[in-house]
Amino acid sequence: MFSILISFTAFLSLVGPSHQDRKDPVRDFCRRFGHATAHIDQRLFVDGGLLNWIPLDQNPNNFSNPYLLYSSLTESQEGMPKQYANLTKPSTVPDVSGGILWADEVNKFFFQFGGEFQGTAQSFDALPYYDALYDRWDTTDTPGDLNRVSFGAGVAVNERAEGYYLGGWMSSSTIPGWTGNPIATANLVRFDMIKRTFNNITGPDLRGRAEGSMVFLPAGDSGLLVYFGGILDPSRNGSMTASPMNTIQIYDILSGKWYTQTATGDVPASRRRFCAGATWPDDHSSYNIYLYGGLGIPPNGTAFDDVYILSLPSFKWIKWWPAKGTKPTASGHHTLTCNVINRTQMLIMGGSFPNTQECDAPNQSGTHNMDLSGNATGLWTLFQPNKTSYNVPPEIIKQIGGGGKGGATLRTPEQGWDSNDLGVYFTRIPSLSIRTATRNIPTATSTSTPKPGTVSSGKKIGTIVGAVLGGLVLLALLLLGCLWILKRIKTKREQREANRPPGELDASTQPTELNTESDIHPFQARDKAGVIAMDLVV
Numbered sequence: 001m002f003s004i005l006i007s008f009t010a011f012l013s014l015v016g017p018s019h020q021d022r023k024d025p026v027r028d029f030c031r032r033f034g035h036a037t038a039h040i041d042q043r044l045f046v047d048g049g050l051l052n053w054i055p056l057d058q059n060p061n062n063f064s065n066p067y068l069l070y071s072s073l074t075e076s077q078e079g080m081p082k083q084y085a086n087l088t089k090p091s092t093v094p095d096v097s098g099g100i101l102w103a104d105e106v107n108k109f110f111f112q113f114g115g116e117f118q119g120t121a122q123s124f125d126a127l128p129y130y131d132a133l134y135d136r137w138d139t140t141d142t143p144g145d146l147n148r149v150s151f152g153a154g155v156a157v158n159e160r161a162e163g164y165y166l167g168g169w170m171s172s173s174t175i176p177g178w179t180g181n182p183i184a185t186a187n188l189v190r191f192d193m194i195k196r197t198f199n200n201i202t203g204p205d206l207r208g209r210a211e212g213s214m215v216f217l218p219a220g221d222s223g224l225l226v227y228f229g230g231i232l233d234p235s236r237n238g239s240m241t242a243s244p245m246n247t248i249q250i251y252d253i254l255s256g257k258w259y260t261q262t263a264t265g266d267v268p269a270s271r272r273r274f275c276a277g278a279t280w281p282d283d284h285s286s287y288n289i290y291l292y293g294g295l296g297i298p299p300n301g302t303a304f305d306d307v308y309i310l311s312l313p314s315f316k317w318i319k320w321w322p323a324k325g326t327k328p329t330a331s332g333h334h335t336l337t338c339n340v341i342n343r344t345q346m347l348i349m350g351g352s353f354p355n356t357q358e359c360d361a362p363n364q365s366g367t368h369n370m371d372l373s374g375n376a377t378g379l380w381t382l383f384q385p386n387k388t389s390y391n392v393p394p395e396i397i398k399q400i401g402g403g404g405k406g407g408a409t410l411r412t413p414e415q416g417w418d419s420n421d422l423g424v425y426f427t428r429i430p431s432l433s434i435r436t437a438t439r440n441i442p443t444a445t446s447t448s449t450p451k452p453g454t455v456s457s458g459k460k461i462g463t464i465v466g467a468v469l470g471g472l473v474l475l476a477l478l479l480l481g482c483l484w485i486l487k488r489i490k491t492k493r494e495q496r497e498a499n500r501p502p503g504e505l506d507a508s509t510q511p512t513e514l515n516t517e518s519d520i521h522p523f524q525a526r527d528k529a530g531v532i533a534m535d536l537v538v
Contacts, residue, residue: 023053025067025085030054030359032350032366033335034097035065038110038156040132044071044081044339044347045103047089048096048115056357064095064118068130071349071365073341079382080364081347088135093128098335100154102163104193106435108132111140111193113165116150116173123176124148127196133442140196148174149185151273153214153227159432160253163191164216166227167209184208184233188251194438204249204258208233211272212243217280217287217312218432220425222254226289228263228310230272231297242270242297248315252425259422264414265317265399266324268308270297275338277346279372279390281406284429287312288396290320290372292348295334303332303354307370307379309393313426314400315413320393321376330355344387346370373404 035049046069053059068089071081099115111129124147126139152168166189171182186208188201203209204227212230216223227249231240246267250259274294280287289310296302305328307321333351340346348368350360360366369383373391391404401409417423 023051023063025051025065025069026083026365028053029362029365030056030059031353032065032360033333033352035337035350036099036101036112036115037337037339037349038101038103039339039341040103040105040108040110042073043132044073044341044349045087045101045110045130045132046070046083046349047101047112048094048099049350050097050118052359054359054362056359062118064097066091066095071347071367073383074385076383076385077365078363080361080367080369081383083365083367088137090137093137094122096150098150098168100152100156100163100165102154102156102191102193103158104156104161105158106161106437106441107193107439108437108441109193111163111191113154113163113189113191114149114152114168114174116148116169116171118173121148121172121174121176121178124174127191143198146189146198146200147185150174151211152185153210153212153230155214155216155225157216157223157253159218159435160223161193161435163193164214164225165189165191166203166214166225167212167230169210181238183236183238184210184231201256202258204251204260208236209243213274213276213291215276215278215289217278218430219284219287219312220252220254220428220430222252222430223432224425225251225253226278226312227251229270229274229291229294240298245270245317248310250422250425257421259419261315261413261418261422262415263310263315263317266308266319267317268306268319269302269304270300271295271304271334272297273334273336274304275336275348277338277340279340279343281390281392281404283406285402285406285408285411286314286392286396286400288372288392290338290340290346290370292338292346292370293333293336293351301354302328303334303352305329305332309396311396311400311408313412313423314408314410316399316410318395318399320395321379323376333360340372341383342388343390344372345381345383346372347383 031052032049036047038045049065050062051065052062066089067085068087069083069085070087071083073081075082077083094115096115096117100113102111102113104110109129109131111127113127124142127142128137128139130137147170149168149170150173152165154165156163167185169182169184172178186203186206188203190199190201209232210230212227214225214227217226229245230243232243233239234241246263248261248263250261268291271294274291276289276291278287278289291308294304309318309320311318332355333353336351337349338346348370350366353360361368369381370379371381373393375394392402392406397403412423
């Protein structure tokens with residue numbers, strides 16, 4: 001009995017401090033950056049990146065984010081999507097920064113590609129993917145010649161079930177055994193989400209590039225990829241030169257050809273690690289790419305807090321916010337994510353703030369919302385879940401003509417096309433077939449709660465709670481068992497005393513005693529499981 005109580009006391013002392021020392025990724029959130037996001041149905045998934053905890057002055061270090069979170073687009077938390085941290089993520093799934101999540105919105109998967117480690121780099125022999133229906137992870141094989149890269153430009157083309165990733169860094173943080181300087185790659189990687197196969201495609205040129213942004217536009221015969229910004233590594237030795245913001249790279253998916261077009265207007269300052277998202281009116285007379293934030297090119301360490309719009313096919317940059325001549329603020333940040341929801345709003349999440357020690361809207365999980373239809377004075381708004389209609393903002397209409405529902409009159413660059421073929425693509429709207437799922441999809445998946453998976457890593461709060469409750473139940477059973485054994489021994493002893501004739505005990509006979517020690521500690525297995533759970537628990 002005494003050893004059991006000592007064991008249970010030790011168990012509680014192990015659980016208590018570990019649980020108190022653990023941070024809650026929602027309640028204790030201060031900042032996040034370098035993460036990746038994926039939009040499936042009414043959930044915006046958040047994976048990886050680095051975290052800062054509150055209060056920041058007591059938690060100045062950056063911590064790798066081991067959690068898979070999601071923001072519910074149907075629930076509000078102070079006007080922004082409410083965030084949850086109750087999803088499975090085994091310890092075998094990498095916790096990386098600067099990667100991408102390719103979302104297959106039809107089959108309800110997302111695939112984790114790229115990213116760098118804070119510690120020792122791991123081999124890239126399998127591509128992790130997450131099943132949003134059943135809250136579980138799996139992997140698919142990767143080619144032996146495919147290296148992990150970080151901070152490239154990625155985009156998922158849901159209409160084609162394809163993921164793309166241009167450029168990115170190879171370094172000791174991405175490839176085991178790497179020595180020497182980081183090197184930016186020049187190639188475009190294409191991933192088929194159905195066949196689970198990769199293709200390595202030539203990039204715009206042979207220069208390495210990284211830290212720019214790429215979006216998909218439904219133009220041409222099968223869609224276009226548009227890339228801009230970031231850095232160039234022309235010598236492939238980790239050097240950084242600016243990729244000019246007026247140089248726009250366009251990839252035609254059907255022909256596999258790259259084009260370059262020069263943009264005009266209010267061209268933004270050169271930058272990297274910004275985020276961008278695209279939308280368009282129903283008539284496709286313009287495609288408007290919204291850019292936010294970013295970081296200057298070394299030696300310029302400026303962090304930007306501004307919004308620009310690149311309108312195509314006029315290839316005209318428009319400064320949307322703040323007004324020209326406005327003094328820069330300390331809120332500039334970079335290494336963040338942008339997600340366009342229903343073509344009407346853009347959720348901007350996280351970022352690194354080099355010029356301030358303030359937390360990033362902790363009560364809203366570091367989420368901000370841009371109304372893509374508003375005007376420059378009212379673009380920052382609370383999230384509206386039911387907003388589904390996009391109107392071209394007046395600042396864009398002033399530059400390209402037309403109205404809120406489209407009808408743009410400026411349909412060519414002011415200085416002409418750098419390639420006449422490119423102009424033809426913007427006169428066409430692709431006939432992309434509606435995809436059907438390749439597996440059984442239950443009805444009403446958009447509002448369902450994911451089924452709990454096997455939490456091999458113990459990254460849920462429920463794990464520690466379950467361990468404690470399980471320990472209490474086990475203790476109760478052990479105590480009852482001990483009481484029953486003691487009572488049974490006492491009963492048998494009384495029976496023997498009653499039946500034994502008077503006299504002394506034989507010298508060879510030893511009194512029966514309850515063994516207070518055991519070869520197996522009654523909480524050994526539970527303690528071990530508890531340690532695993534608490535090392536990774538929310």
